[in-house]
Amino acid sequence: MEMLDYRKKRLEMEPIMWNEGPSTGEDLASLEFRRVVCEGYFDESKSIYVGPRSRSISGVTENGYYVITPLVPRATGHGSLQTPVLVNRGWVPRGWRDKNIKDSENLEKALESKEADITPNGEGAWWRFWSKKPTVSKAEEPITPTVKVLGVIRGSEKPSIFVPANDPSTGQWFYVDAPMIASTCGLPENTVYIEDINEDANATNPYPVPKDVNTLIRHSVMPQDHLNYTLTWYSLSAAVTFMAVKRIKAKKIRL
Structure with a gap:
């Protein structure tokens, strides 16, 4: 009961504005269960899917995954914090994950095909010298939309003896290991891990489904x-x- 009371009090504290830097000198490990606000853009190409995780929808249980994506904070001024964070954006169905993986593979194939068209097979250095690659100016580059994340700082999960070990080489993630996920994404192992609790639902794009803040307070066995x-x-x-x-x-x- 003391632990549950501790979590409630932490969640009621003023959120940390991550873009402006932590407002406290506390160690990051001691900031667990503190709310945090971070504005930036998601690096979708480095998303990690942890699962399977089940979710009950209208009495029907459906398997899916938690999607964890690095978020690069937006600069808000001179000296603003630019340290990326890992964000557990919530639950997605199995089909959502498969579609995103397929879209990423199709994009890679399209880029490879485009490069092959620019330099036809059989042409030597003469062709590469005279043919000019189409350049894209900064004004024409696609702009990644920024998002504002309201989340809670969390730690890694502690799996039971029945949960298999994670295998980053094959993309098999069965539990959240924040340092290992950060290393796989090319980030420092001490990267902060946040669970999104934003309750703003989007009818046109309902996934990922963020966690309910009440689930963060709960323990495996309640009083x-x-x-x-x-x-x-x-x-x-x-x-x-x-x-x-x-x-x-x-x-x-x-x-």
Whole structure:
């Protein structure tokens, strides 16, 4: 109960404005369960999918994943913090993940095909010298939209003995290991890990589904669960004792 009270108090504190730098001198490990606001853009090419994770929708259980993406903060002024963070954007269905992987593969193939068209096979250095690659000016480059993330600083998950080990080489992630994910994304191992709790739903693009802030407060076994277990086992013990007494009395009467 003290732990739950501690988490509630931390979540009620003023959020840290990450773009302006932490407003406290505390160590990052001690900032767990503090809310944080960060504005920047997601590096979608480095997204990590952790799962499978199930989610109940209208009574139907569906398997999916948590998608974790590096977020590069936007500069807000001189000396503003530019350290990327890992953001658990929430739950996505299995098909959403497969579609994004396929789109990334198609994009890579399109870029390779475009490069092959620029330099036809069989042409030597003469062609490469006279043919000019089309250049894209900064004004024509696609602008990545910035997003504002409201999240909670968290730590890595502690898997049970039944959970397989993560395998970054094959893209198999079964639990959140923040230092390992950060290293795979090319970030320092001490990169901050944040779980998105933004409740603004988008009907046209409902995924990813962020975590509910109430789930962050919960523990695997809540105090109410202990009370339920106590009532259940005492009730079963009383019922078994009553049946045993009736059984013994019936035998004595027959004798």
